[in-house]
Amino acid sequence: MTGNDEDPVGAGALDRVTWALRRAELAVQTLKxxxxxxxxxxxxxxxxxxxxxxEPGLTGAELARRLNVTPQAVASLVARLESRGQVERREHPRHRHVQELHLTEAGRETLRAADKAIADIELRIIEGLGLKESAQLRGLLDQVADVAREA
Structure with a gap:
């Protein structure tokens, strides 16, 4: 940045907390x-x-809201995992037009293996930061989420 009035961003834009969060998120996502x-x-x-x-029994619409993605994106993911036998749709007990999502045994096995990979990433982060700092970071991130929800 040149520091003149025509800069498209404010001074220190790349030093903002929100930008640091995004960089960390991208790095962790890439590793995942x-x-x-x-x-x-x-x-x-x-x-x-x-x-x-x-949350067994979630509907596609509920899942889309929780994941902050479109229902179409969830439908595509569900279709892929369903074709692999990892997720199944079941009719809602009271609303026959609503489909609930449940893991199959293959889905639980896949999740176990995937969660081990994710837990290994978590362990690496904790080893890099230390236990105290990791707990502190978790607390700070929870506070950031609370502040953002309240804004």
Whole structure:
């Protein structure tokens, strides 16, 4: 940046907390993609599998809202994982036009393997930062999320 009035961004734009968060997110996401690729998964597959595991019976629309993606994106991911036998759709017990999502045994096995890869990434981060700093970072990130939700 040249520092004149015609700069498209403010001074220190690349030093902002939000930019640091984005750089960290991209670095972690890239590492997740690399570690999950040998399992035939993308990070988005892992996210969908762990979401359905944590809340069995989610609908595609609920999942799209939680993941902040379009329903079409979720439908595409579900179709791919369903074709692999990792996710199944079941009719909602009260609303026959609503389809709930559930993991299959193959989906649970895939999630176990994927979660090991993700846990290894977590361990590497903790080793790099230290236990105290990792806990502090987690607390700070929770605060950032709270502040952003309140804004």
């Amino acid at each position: 993609e690399r570690r999950l690729r040998p399992l035939g998964l993308a990070a988005s597959h892992y996210t969908l599998l762990i979401s359905v595991h944590s």
